[in-house]
Amino acid sequence: MxxxxxxxxxxxxxxxxxxxxxxxxxxxxxxxxxxxxxxxMAVTNRAEEKILLAKHTGDDDFKLFAGYIKKGESAEKTIPRELKEETGLPAVKWRYIGSRFHDAKNILMLAFLVTTEESAITPGEEIAEARWCTPAEAREIIRKNSTAEYFLNLAIAEMGRKK
Ligand SMILES: [Zn+2]
Structure with a gap:
């Protein structure tokens, strides 16, 4: 150093x-x-019963959506910007669910449960496939022992817990 x-x-x-x-x-x-x-971003529909997972180009397994906060930007700006870029969908509302330091990439990750409209997806350049899953299906296909899996479990615990 x-x-x-x-x-x-x-x-x-x-x-x-x-x-x-x-x-x-x-x-x-x-x-x-x-x-x-x-x-x-753990992206959910308004009923909070499904989660949208993404498979990135060149990847074998599914992850949550994620994006860097740009210098000068708030997390509240990043969420709708990144969701729009990666799926074409609007971020209707969101709530904070937890954070974790991702050592391998030296990044602090802030996780949110993000509500969107369940409509047609326009995948961004980096997204090979986006799929709506039930919580059980999402647990099945998420990359195991990953930060995404950790946040997915927090998101599933939060879903349906109306504020
Ligand atoms: Zn010095």
């Missing part, structure tokens, strides 16, 4: 209430890590 400002090698130094934090001996400053943030 190197300093993003001066290129010096970073050391870990103890900081009260934070634990070990990367420290640059040249800048004499703590350098908290930067990482991107993305939204994960």
């Amino acid at each position: 190197y300093c993003r400002d001066c290129g010096e090698k970073l050391a870990l130094r103890f900081l009260e209430n934070e634990g070990l934090v990367p420290y640059c001996p040249k800048c004499e400053k703590f350098k908290f890590p930067f990482f991107p943030v993305a939204v994960s």
